[in-house]
Amino acid sequence: MRQLPAEFFSTPYRFYRELRSAGPVHRIGLPNGVRAWLVVDYDAAKEVLRHPDIRKDPNTAAGAEARHAASGDSGVTSANRRSSYHLLNADPPRHARLRKLVAPAFAPARMAALESRVVSIADELLDRIAAAGAARVDLLEEYAFPLPITVICELLGVPVEDREQFRDWSTAVVDVSMSEPGAMRAATDALVEYFDRLVALRRTRGLGDDLISHMLTASEDGDRLSRDELISMAFLILVAGHETTVNLIGNTVLTLLTDPPRYRALAEDPDSVTPLIEEVLRHNGPVNIATLRYTGAPITLGGTEIPAGELVLVALGSANRDERHFTEPTAFDPGRPANHIAFGHGIHYCLGAGLARLEARIALTRLVARFPGLRLAVDMDELRWRESILIRGLLELPVDPGAGPARPPGAPVASTGTHVLNRIAD
Template sequence: MSQSEQVLSYPMPSEAALEPPAEWAELRQGCPVARIKLPSGDEAKLLTRYEDVKQVLADPRFTRLLNAPDAARLSANDDGGLFGSEMAAIIPDSGEGHLRWRRLIGKYFTAKRMAALRPAMTEIAEQLIDDMVKRGRPGDLKASLGFPLPVYVICDLLGVPAADRDRFAYWSDTLLNLTKFGQAEIDAAQAAFFQYMSDHVAGKRAEPGDDLLSELIKESAAEGEGLSDLELLVTGMALLVAGHETTANMIGKMVSMLLADRAHWERLLADPSLVRSAVEESLRFDANSGFGLPRYLKEEIEVSGTVLPRGTTVICSMAAANRDEGVFDQADDMDLSRSPNPHLAFGSGAHSCLGQSLARTELQVVLEVLLRKLPSLELAVPVEELDRVDGLVVGGLREVPVRW
């Protein structure tokens, strides 16, 4: 059976938590549009080449919404998880409505605004690290720093109590894990999350604060063309999930990758100016970045010489694309000074991640503070013993045991 005829189980396993599946390189070379079977049992196509992934992510004929009758379900759950949720359809997928939404939200996530948050982020990171040190060695970097820092930051941005972070973690898990929960549990969690954010938006409309949602409400009242309450609460839910779950997991993976080869950590200690490029290289090099981005094809199109009929569901593996030797020299080597570094970790085109400036700032702050406060930091277990979180859309490690 040829590669193009073979149906591969997806997601693909790898030998170690930080290593890519062996199939990636083979598929990029011999079968860039591969047949895969999803956790639901439905078939889809997998893209692993950089140019193909970038093309599809930027093409408006490939939509984000997977609730079409002939779209592949990502999981056995009725709504296919976060991507197929009917709530996702509330935010316009394309056209002027989508541009309006990105314009309204995007101006609150500029690099300049994120730079203004940097001192507060640094202070929180320092306190969290001090608390971890007080608890003694070894520590779990994910639980002590990776998870709480992004939660505090996004909660402050949205004006929600950080004390509710355990509830947010559970709701995020139900939205982002394709295999862990049954449909009844998912439905109950999403209903509770929806009600929580609905009450929060109503409270902000009654008594606005200085947070992002309040600003959006004020702007809507002033211009008369802002977001509806339903759009506001779904936006709040999406930002709360994406704003802490992805970054929390990336913090743990980034530090693990840099400590897996001590030469990387020593290089950063010797030259802290490499922090920014090291963050970008960690984003590119991350082989445990999760499921990839699904897209549903509204009309027939050709990708890498393969004609895809209308109704095809495509999975864009940004992580595989970021290892494409045709774009990145020595792609399987981690080069902390790599420049340029046009990785696709945040997607591409009209649906690229709105919060990428926030994520970059948090990752840079974490690295700067760790290098300064814990220069002797090291993994407390062999890198081969790190475990992935099963079924998580965004990819992650169960824990990151460290000592200093």
């Protein structure tokens, strides 16, 4: 059995490469002593993500046992259970039922209608950075975080003033989930209580054009979300909808800043943003390991037998660098086909992928247009990564906004040259 090495959080990709060379699936020990099977190659990852005997529902006896082993803790509060009835914890046929009820809220036309609002939010944040005039700014704190959390708060219909509080709860749910179950439970309880009150308010004070109101009224053939399903969905959308997008923006800015001509080229050609974001999703995407799964029956995976009731983790960040699937996977190449699995695969494929892509596209194009001289304010070796097995993202992204007018349109851009990306993510 392998242990996650101490440097896993800063450089997971070296460890993954070593594992892939030894086989597609490995027994590993997590920092909190929990054991799981880690799936590291592309084909096996896809197989697990659509395998009928791989389960997610923690509210079954086998699921509870597997999760219990994962949390290393026996106390599950009732509020915690109330956060667990969402899509990412549902197996067929309940999953299809839930997805049918909430998918219309994420329809492409609804997401496209958000575009001008996302642009305004991005511009307001950039105005604030420009007005402060500081030579050093944490771009995660001032831009990459407030953009998606504001969008998600507005979408859900929660007061934007509460976003700092949301951030703390959400971070506690994501970052400590593998080490401090007590803190994770407390944050989960707080979020459940918050959404419970919000749903009660919607019922008494009337509905709006927000996601919570939409989910309250959604029905399919007379079927509706139960109160706990609704609260769980709001919980999932809040956490899944910003932790990931923050770090897609952060990881993309970092990628560009390690290759300044590429950053400037984006200002010249904003349409190049789409393949660029797809390649960041593959090369250094914000979801490192997918959410917990367990075997509902014994399965054989890449020649390895896994008994029933065992935890299975799919390393998306490894699958997306599988040399059997991608040519020169450590190279950053926006020209390659976008067939990564950064948004998952199968029935749990990300419901918010369209929104995430929209936010990242706008965040990047507005940033480069406003601050064409932006550069990293620290040495690459000083950057620190979050200690989460789920999220791949920085703790801070210090930049120098680089005052000065934008280059005149049409001015020549230097060649992209050799970049140092592999230092970030190798």
